[in-house]
Amino acid sequence: xxxxxxxxxxxxxxxxxxxxxxxxxxxxxxxxxxxxxxxxxxxxxxxxxxxxxxxxxxxxxxxxxxxxxxxxxxxxxxxxxxxxxxxxxxxxxxxxxxxxxxxxxxxxxxxxxxxxxxxxxxxxxxxxxxxxxxxxxxxxxxxxxxxxxxxxxxxxxxxxxxxxxxxxxxxxxxxxxxxxxxxxxxxxxxxxxxxxxxxxxxxxxxxxxxxxxxxxxxxxxxxxxxxxxxxxxxxxxxxxxxxxxxxxxxxxxxxxxxxxxxxxxxxxxxxxxxxxxxxxxxxxxxxxxxxxxxxxxxxxxxxxxxxxxxxxxxxxxxxxxxxxxxxxxxxxxxxxxxxxxxxxxxxxxxxxxxxxxxxxxxxxxxxxxxxxxxxxxxxxxxxxxxxxxxxxxxxx
Numbered sequence: 001x002x003x004x005x006x007x008x009x010x011x012x013x014x015x016x017x018x019x020x021x022x023x024x025x026x027x028x029x030x031x032x033x034x035x036x037x038x039x040x041x042x043x044x045x046x047x048x049x050x051x052x053x054x055x056x057x058x059x060x061x062x063x064x065x066x067x068x069x070x071x072x073x074x075x076x077x078x079x080x081x082x083x084x085x086x087x088x089x090x091x092x093x094x095x096x097x098x099x100x101x102x103x104x105x106x107x108x109x110x111x112x113x114x115x116x117x118x119x120x121x122x123x124x125x126x127x128x129x130x131x132x133x134x135x136x137x138x139x140x141x142x143x144x145x146x147x148x149x150x151x152x153x154x155x156x157x158x159x160x161x162x163x164x165x166x167x168x169x170x171x172x173x174x175x176x177x178x179x180x181x182x183x184x185x186x187x188x189x190x191x192x193x194x195x196x197x198x199x200x201x202x203x204x205x206x207x208x209x210x211x212x213x214x215x216x217x218x219x220x221x222x223x224x225x226x227x228x229x230x231x232x233x234x235x236x237x238x239x240x241x242x243x244x245x246x247x248x249x250x251x252x253x254x255x256x257x258x259x260x261x262x263x264x265x266x267x268x269x270x271x272x273x274x275x276x277x278x279x280x281x282x283x284x285x286x287x288x289x290x291x292x293x294x295x296x297x298x299x300x301x302x303x304x305x306x307x308x309x310x311x312x313x314x315x316x317x318x319x320x321x322x323x324x325x326x327x328x329x330x331x332x333x334x335x336x337x338x339x340x341x342x343x344x345x346x347x348x349x350x351x352x353x354x355x356x357x358x359x360x361x362x363x364x365x366x367x368x369x370x371x372x373x374x375x376x377x378x379x380x381x382x383x384x385x386x387x388x389x390x391x392x393x394x395x396x
Contacts, residue, residue: 001134001135001137001142002132002133002134002135003030003035003038003039003128003133003134003135004038004039004133005133006038006044008034008038008044008047009030009038009130009133011083011085013067013083013084013085014047014083014088015130016065016066017049017062017065017067017081017083017088018049018130019065020061020062020064020065021049021051021053021058021061021062021090022051022052022053022061023129023130023131024131026129027051027052027053028049028050028051028052028053028090028130029049029050029051029112029127029128029129029130029136030047030048030049030127030128030129030130031048031049031050031091031126031127031128032048032119032124032125032126032127033046033048033124034046034047034048035126035127035128035135036123036124036126036141036145036177039126039135039142039145040145040177046089047086047087047088047089048088048089048090048091049088049089049090049091050090050091050092050093050112050115050127051090051091051092051093052092052093052110053092054077054092054108055071055074055077055078055079055092058079058090058092059071059079062079062081062090067081067082067083068081068082069081069082070082070087072089073089073091076091076094076106077091077092077094077106077108078090078091078092079091092108093108093109093110093111093112093114093115094106094107094108094109094115094118095107095108095109095111095114095115095117095118096118096162099161099162099163101160101161101162101163101164101196101199101200102163102164102199102200102201104118104162104163112127112136112138113138116136116138116139116153117138117139117153117154118162119153120152120153120159120163120166120169120170121141121144121150121151121152121153121169121170121173122139122140122141122144122151122152122153123141123144123145123150123151123173123177124141124173125137125138125139125141125153126141126142139153145177147179148177148178148179148180149178149179149183150170150173150174150177150178150182150183150186151183151185151186152166152170152183152185152186152189156185156186156188156189156190157189157192157193159189160189160190160193160196161193161196164193164196164197164199164200165200165204165205165208167190167193167194167196167197167230168197168205168208168209168212168230169208170182170186170187170190171190171212171221171224171225171230172208172211172212172215172221174221174224175212175215175217175218175220175221176215178221182224187224187228190228190230191228191229191230194228194229194230194231194232194233195233197230197233197234198233198234201283202234202281202282202283203282203283205234205282206282206283206284209235209264209282210260210261210264211260213260213263213264214258214260216258217250218246218250218263219243219246219247219250222238222242222243222246222267223240223243226238226239226240226242226243227240234281235278237267237268237269237274237278238267238268241269242266242267242268242269243267245266245267245322246263246266246267248266249262249263249266249321249322250263252321252327253321255331256317256321256327256331259318261284261288261291261292261295262291262295262318262321262322264278264292265291265292265295265296265318265322266322268292268296269296270296270297270298270322270323271296271298272293272296272297274296275292275293275295275296276289276292276293278292279292279293291314291315291318294311294315294318294319295315295318295319295322297319297323298323299323300323300324300325301316301319301320301323301324301330303333303375304316304320304329304330304331304333304334305333305334305337305339305372305375305376306372306373306375307319308334308337308339309339309372309376312339313334313337313338313339316330316334317331317334320334340376342364342367342368342371342382343378343379343382344364344367344379344382344383344386345364346360346361346364348386349363349364349386349390352386352387352390353390353394354390354393354394359393362393363386363389363390363393366389367382367385367386367389370385370389371385
């Protein structure tokens with residue numbers, strides 16, 4: 001089978017790079033996702049090359065071709081070639097010497113099959129010759145791709161023992177590329193070894209989970225994971241009720257756009273304390289953790305723009321999609337809307353007769369409250385509100 005000659009393959013800089021790395025001598029191939037996604041007719045975002053050359057030689061040849069060489073993963077044999085239209089990772093062929101479920105000790109090899117054998121799934125082990133596009137498939141990845149089957153290379157239990165994150169990757173790839181029931185041996189192995197996830201850093205778990213939640217519709221796969229107790233060791237808060245909430249959210253997002261943090265919030269109970277604890281456990285960024293907690297507020301949201309003024313448009317949109325009985329009007333009010341600034345300041349109130357200090361601050365807050373309640377009228381109306389509030393303050 002031949003890799004289609006898509007636009008990314010004929011980029012002059014890429015051809016210059018593969019020529020420099022020995023493309024005419026069979027020393028370099030396209031590998032992994034770029035090959036898989038091209039065959040599936042999907043956009044290619046990341047380009048990876050595998051090579052028989054050692055990293056020092058890769059760096060020398062990349063620089064000789066006129067590109068910057070960055071040792072981004074030199075301990076794993078990876079050098080990044082910085083091309084004008086994007087970086088390309090070039091990794092020396094490897095074999096695993098020792099693994100502990102979290103990291104691997106590797107040695108270099110010149111055997112393409114040996115390198116392919118250390119990858120996780122058959123559809124990720126495909127490689128292609130840059131000269132003629134010839135596909136190399138050592139483990140039946142093409143057949144699995146045609147069937148929509150995500151299958152471990154070799155013994156699933158052994159592959160999971162090498163890298164526990166493969167449990168979550170199995171489900172993420174099934175959600176994205178799978179059709180029908182998952183590979184039975186893979187599912188059984190993931191269920192049997194689910195406790196291995198506890199050995200992983202919570203950052204890695206969060207990263208993989210958010211990638212899974214970013215696929216078009218992760219609900220069937222999440223439900224499958226819950227039924228097989230995959231998430232229970234690290235996220236026991238997620239249950240089938242959460243899957244039902246996620247299903248409703250995905251349907252609502254068709255007109256509003258999807259978001260993985262919002263989808264994680266749907267999986268959790270409507271409880272801000274639980275959301276905060278999960279955000280901390282997963283070591284989410286402060287911004288994501290704040291958003292997760294906000295989305296867990298159980299109350300029906302009030303007026304959309306007033307809410308957005310208080311907590312931000314993104315969080316207000318989360319609340320309507322997750323908590324509103326009918327989010328359509330709220331989402332429409334927030335579309336292409338940016339919360340304005342109050343068109344009056346404390347200096348104007350002083351000019352109107354108030355004494356600088358607490359009186360100005362309290363009056364300004366009262367003006368802003370009425371401005372929000374009236375759905376953000378223009379400056380003339382704000383001036384009238386200010387005159388009324390200043391008069392009240394002076395009388396008081």
